[in-house]
Amino acid sequence: GDDARTGTHPQDPFLTIGQALTAASTGDTIYIYPGAYEEIFPLTIPVGVTVKGHSLRSVTITPTSGTNTNDAFLLNGETTVEDVTIKDFYSPGYAFKYANNMLVSSRSPYIRNVTVITKGSVLTAEDPRGFAQGDAGKGAVVDGSVLNALSPTASMLFHSATFITPGVDALTMTNGVRVEWLNSFTYFANRGLYAVNGTTGHV
Numbered sequence: 001g002d003d004a005r006t007g008t009h010p011q012d013p014f015l016t017i018g019q020a021l022t023a024a025s026t027g028d029t030i031y032i033y034p035g036a037y038e039e040i041f042p043l044t045i046p047v048g049v050t051v052k053g054h055s056l057r058s059v060t061i062t063p064t065s066g067t068n069t070n071d072a073f074l075l076n077g078e079t080t081v082e083d084v085t086i087k088d089f090y091s092p093g094y095a096f097k098y099a100n101n102m103l104v105s106s107r108s109p110y111i112r113n114v115t116v117i118t119k120g121s122v123l124t125a126e127d128p129r130g131f132a133q134g135d136a137g138k139g140a141v142v143d144g145s146v147l148n149a150l151s152p153t154a155s156m157l158f159h160s161a162t163f164i165t166p167g168v169d170a171l172t173m174t175n176g177v178r179v180e181w182l183n184s185f186t187y188f189a190n191r192g193l194y195a196v197n198g199t200t201g202h203v
Contacts, residue, residue, distance in 0.1 A: 003016055017061065021043055024049045029049070029050040029052055032053045035060075036060045039064070040063070045079040046079075048079065049076075049079055056114070056115060059085065063089045072094070075156070076099045077102060078104070080110045082111070082114065085114070085117065091168055094137070094140055097140065098146050101148045104155075108156055108157060111158045112161070113160045114162070115162045116139050118166070120134065120135055138168045139169070143172075143177065144200070144202030154176055154177040155177060159183060160182070161184040165189045169194045170192050171193050175198035
């Protein structure tokens with residue numbers, strides 16, 4: 001690929017997911033060829049855009065060294081992320097988070113067939129995933145306080161998602177949100193699913 005291309009058909013692809021997101025608009029699907037993609041985090045998905053990898057095992061997304069503590073994907077209303085693996089970022093970053101002032105018109109963000117694999121910054125033979133370090137990248141935070149006040153709902157749906165987040169929380173839900181968690185799993189997390197009232201509930 002080449003970010004100077006059009007990105008409009010399979011024979012003329014962009015090089016980066018970031019460039020594809022810049023060019024995408026509501027109703028578009030970004031198809032990702034198999035490969036390893038080093039991207040500048042965060043990647044903000046515009047309203048109504050789908051990001052779809054070739055398959056869960058064949059598409060890996062990692063951050064650049066300068067952005068490896070940022071969030072991976074910031075989600076707007078009617079967005080979808082599916083069939084990708086996200087890895088090798090660190091706290092305080094999350095794999096998935098609402099974009100600031102996000103507004104849902106018809107459908108909440110949808111995460112499907114996704115794996116998030118992180119590790120602490122210090123690994124030892126006794127602690128091969130860096131659990132004790134406590135600075136691995138986190139799975140997702142669903143926070144109603146950052147939504148547009150006009151949004152009729154504050155929710156996120158996870159289907160066949162796996163979060164491997166050693167020593168940190170995999171999924172945090174707060175401030176008046178709802179989460180659907182279907183056929184999904186957490187491993188090595190400090191807390192797998194953590195629900196807390198917060199202080200500025202969306203509803």
